[in-house]
Amino acid sequence: MRVTFTANGKPVEADDVWEGESLLYVLRERVGLPGSKNACEQGECGSCTVYLDDVPVCSCLVAAGQVQDREVRTVEGLGGEDGELGLVQQAFVDAGAVQCGFCTPGLLVQTDALLEQDAQPSDADIREALSGNLCRCTGYEKIMDAVRLASARKCAGERAGGAVAE
Amino acid sequence: MEFLRPATWDEALAAKAEHPTALPISGGTDVMVEMNFDVHRPPAILDLNRVTELTEWSNDGEVVRLGAAVPYSRIIDELSGPLPGLALAAHTVGSPQIRNRGGVGGNLGAASPAGDSHPALLAAGRDVLVEAASVRGTRLIPIDDFYVGVKRNCLEPDELIRAVRIPVADGPQQFSKIGTRNAMVIAVCAFGFALHPRSGTVGTGIGSAAPTPRRAVEAEEYLRDVLAERGLWESGELLGAEVIQRFGELVKAAASPIDDVRGTADYRRHALAVMARRTLTWTWNDYRKQIRSAA
Numbered sequence: 217m218r219v220t221f222t223a224n225g226k227p228v229e230a231d232d233v234w235e236g237e238s239l240l241y242v243l244r245e246r247v248g249l250p251g252s253k254n255a256c257e258q259g260e261c262g263s264c265t266v267y268l269d270d271v272p273v274c275s276c277l278v279a280a281g282q283v284q285d286r287e288v289r290t291v292e293g294l295g296g297e298d299g300e301l302g303l304v305q306q307a308f309v310d311a312g313a314v315q316c317g318f319c320t321p322g323l324l325v326q327t328d329a330l331l332e333q334d335a336q337p338s339d340a341d342i343r344e345a346l347s348g349n350l351c352r353c354t355g356y357e358k359i360m361d362a363v364r365l366a367s368a369r370k371c372a373g374e375r376a377g378g379a380v381a382e
Numbered sequence: 383m384e385f386l387r388p389a390t391w392d393e394a395l396a397a398k399a400e401h402p403t404a405l406p407i408s409g410g411t412d413v414m415v416e417m418n419f420d421v422h423r424p425p426a427i428l429d430l431n432r433v434t435e436l437t438e439w440s441n442d443g444e445v446v447r448l449g450a451a452v453p454y455s456r457i458i459d460e461l462s463g464p465l466p467g468l469a470l471a472a473h474t475v476g477s478p479q480i481r482n483r484g485g486v487g488g489n490l491g492a493a494s495p496a497g498d499s500h501p502a503l504l505a506a507g508r509d510v511l512v513e514a515a516s517v518r519g520t521r522l523i524p525i526d527d528f529y530v531g532v533k534r535n536c537l538e539p540d541e542l543i544r545a546v547r548i549p550v551a552d553g554p555q556q557f558s559k560i561g562t563r564n565a566m567v568i569a570v571c572a573f574g575f576a577l578h579p580r581s582g583t584v585g586t587g588i589g590s591a592a593p594t595p596r597r598a599v600e601a602e603e604y605l606r607d608v609l610a611e612r613g614l615w616e617s618g619e620l621l622g623a624e625v626i627q628r629f630g631e632l633v634k635a636a637a638s639p640i641d642d643v644r645g646t647a648d649y650r651r652h653a654l655a656v657m658a659r660r661t662l663t664w665t666w667n668d669y670r671k672q673i674r675s676a677a
Contacts, residue, residue, distance in 0.1 A: 258419070259479065260566055271482045274480065277480075345478055347477050347566070348565060349477075
């Protein structure tokens with residue numbers, strides 16, 4: 217079947233999609249967006265987290281046909297048009313929160329969603345929000361640092377009048 | 383495989399009547415796991431995401447009619463007042479991403495004894511009703527009749543779950559679940575408990591410790607009688623260790639668990655007695671506070 221949807225603001229079209237296929241597979245194998253990672257295929261690890269109509273979900277658990285006419289935003293959509301890193305991405309780089317990098321795309325989307333809801337989360341809130349994202353390198357402390365850094369920068373940016381401070 | 387995408391509820395019922403073996407999918411948090419691992423390949427998938435009324439709920443003050451696809455995250459945010467037990471259970475489901483997609487309709491459809499909603503629904507009372515619909519009409523199925531076997535419910539092949547009708551809580555409710563961590567856990571066992579002061583009854587629900595979710599009937603009757611005979615609903619006095627202990631023992635006796643990878647039958651029985659004592663103590667303490675502040 218054919219599935220058409222919006223990915224990172226652009227219309228995309230995938231042909232020959234198998235009816236039982238996941239959104240994750242379509243993103244990675246059919247529309248050239250391999251940022252979302254395929255690890256557990258059962259919603260356990262969070263590496264494939266994307267926004268579906270502004271709600272973060274595991275793309276491995278969304279059937280491809282379910283995204284027809286809907287909006288998807290992946291880790292590729294967190295940066296600027298010119299390849300510039302987004303605020304959360306830059307914070308992960310600066311805090312050294314990336315080891316093997318496999319879990320990072322999911323953590324970035326989930327962190328982005330957390331800070332959209334609550335720009336200044338407590339440590340407990342961060343742990344709760346990221347409880348569905350596994351890092352097999354176990355680099356959780358740096359990840360916590362990165363989220364705190366992103367939060368601080370976002371709050372500073374908001375205080376400075378909307379522009380995101382670097 | 384066919385992928386059916388009804389735009390309305392009527393279209394969904396017509397599609398299910400025409401394709402009774404079609405597997406309904408909403409949040410996908412169960413169905414897609416089976417698909418990804420090729421455990422199950424149904425002849426057709428029936429996507430319910432476009433049927434927007436499934437994600438709506440209403441509350442007439444007596445009963446909440448909870449759409450089958452209201453995600454757990456919204457149950458936590460919007461319904462922790464009228465449905466405190468279910469909201470607590472919802473908070474233990476998977477992770478934020480899973481809670482953004484999964485809902486009670488899927489839990490009921492899958493009818494796994496480990497589903498987190500079930501103990502809370504059973505505890506909410508015998509008048510919890512599953513609203514099952516088909517082109518032939520709508521059935522209101524009492525929750526006690528709904529689960530019929532391991533991962534089996536009493537739905538007919540042409541029926542879909544439209545909503546669940548749950549009485550608004552009239553007393554404190556609790557939910558407790560055992561797992562290896564606080565997220566992404568399939569229950570080793572779980573227990574839901576509710577005080578129903580208006581009817582002078584209590585509700586229980588056992589999860590993951592029998593072939594189906596199950597009520598601890600004798601424990602409920604014991605506590606109902608003790609609370610009535612001793613005038614405890616009115617006095618709000620302490621229950622005493624003996625009553626709490628006995629309640630825990632009766633809950634334990636109501637389970638028929640198995641040994642499996644998540645835990646042994648003995649451990650599950652033990653844990654159920656502990657959870658029963660704890661949830662009873664917590665809810666009773668809350669109830670005492672309520673009637674004292676009302677006095």
